[in-house]
Amino acid sequence: MSHRSEASQHRPALAHLFWWFLFANGGGLAALVLPVHILVQGILGPLGVPVVDQHYDTWISILGNPIVKLYLLALIAFSFFHFAHRLRYLLVDFGVHAAKSLPAQVIFYGGAVVVTLVAVWVLLTTAPIKLP
Amino acid sequence: MPSGWWLRKRHYFLYVVREFTALPMALWLLWLLYEIKSAGAGPAGYQPPRSIAFVVFSVICFAFATYHSGTFLKLAGVIMHVKVFDRPVPSKVIVLTMFGLWALASLVIGAVLIGFAK
Numbered sequence: 001m002s003h004r005s006e007a008s009q010h011r012p013a014l015a016h017l018f019w020w021f022l023f024a025n026g027g028g029l030a031a032l033v034l035p036v037h038i039l040v041q042g043i044l045g046p047l048g049v050p051v052v053d054q055h056y057d058t059w060i061s062i063l064g065n066p067i068v069k070l071y072l073l074a075l076i077a078f079s080f081f082h083f084a085h086r087l088r089y090l091l092v093d094f095g096v097h098a099a100k101s102l103p104a105q106v107i108f109y110g111g112a113v114v115v116t117l118v119a120v121w122v123l124l125t126t127a128p129i130k131l132p
Numbered sequence: 133m134p135s136g137w138w139l140r141k142r143h144y145f146l147y148v149v150r151e152f153t154a155l156p157m158a159l160w161l162l163w164l165l166y167e168i169k170s171a172g173a174g175p176a177g178y179q180p181p182r183s184i185a186f187v188v189f190s191v192i193c194f195a196f197a198t199y200h201s202g203t204f205l206k207l208a209g210v211i212m213h214v215k216v217f218d219r220p221v222p223s224k225v226i227v228l229t230m231f232g233l234w235a236l237a238s239l240v241i242g243a244v245l246i247g248f249a250k
């Protein structure tokens with residue numbers, strides 16, 4: 001084995017590490033906090049329980065908090081990288097080999113990047129940042 | 133691989149359901165992003181979600197999201213290797229800690245979402 005290939009074997013797989021970081025954190029964050037958001041904002045609120053997003057004043061007020069903005073960005077962005085990875089491999093499992101290709105990777109992970117950028121734009125433009 | 137492979141064994145079916153959970157969760161988060169955006173329309177333009185169709189959609193997403201939570205947090209016991217004072221923490225303890233964190237996070241976020249309401 002040449003020195004070059006030996007060196008490349010020992011080089012840390014940073015790209016791999018980066019994607020796995022996004023995948024694992026997205027899965028973990030969604031697992032820990034998404035069910036309660038769906039339960040409270042998606043079910044209890046519309047059924048009449050007082051919830052922040054049922055009134056414009058409370059919703060816009062909480063959205064102006066920079067910590068809330070960062071939290072929502074992390075939740076949406078990390079989760080979408082997780083979703084992209086899972087759905088791409090689900091297609092592979094169903095025999096769609098094209099899902100392994102580079103264009104498919106660009107579509108799935110690029111989609112997660114697009115959602116992240118849209119989330120940044122929405123969070124920065126919807127409610128002015130108010131320091132607590 | 134035969135097309136119906138995932139229907140042949142319960143384990144395969146549950147694996148596919150686990151992977152599929154990503155889709156309803158993604159749809160619900162896209163809705164949340166839309167709801168955040170719609171707050172920008174001002175008090176007159178903002179319509180809070182109150183329809184039964186939305187509740188049904190959320191109930192379906194909630195079922196998939198809790199399934200994701202259960203399966204993902206159980207996996208933590210397999211994936212995570214933690215040592216305390218040079219002794220490996222048993223996977224059962226890691227899984228219980230993750231489920232405890234889930235309960236705590238749910239309580240805190242639920243309290244914020246309801247506590248700051250009018």
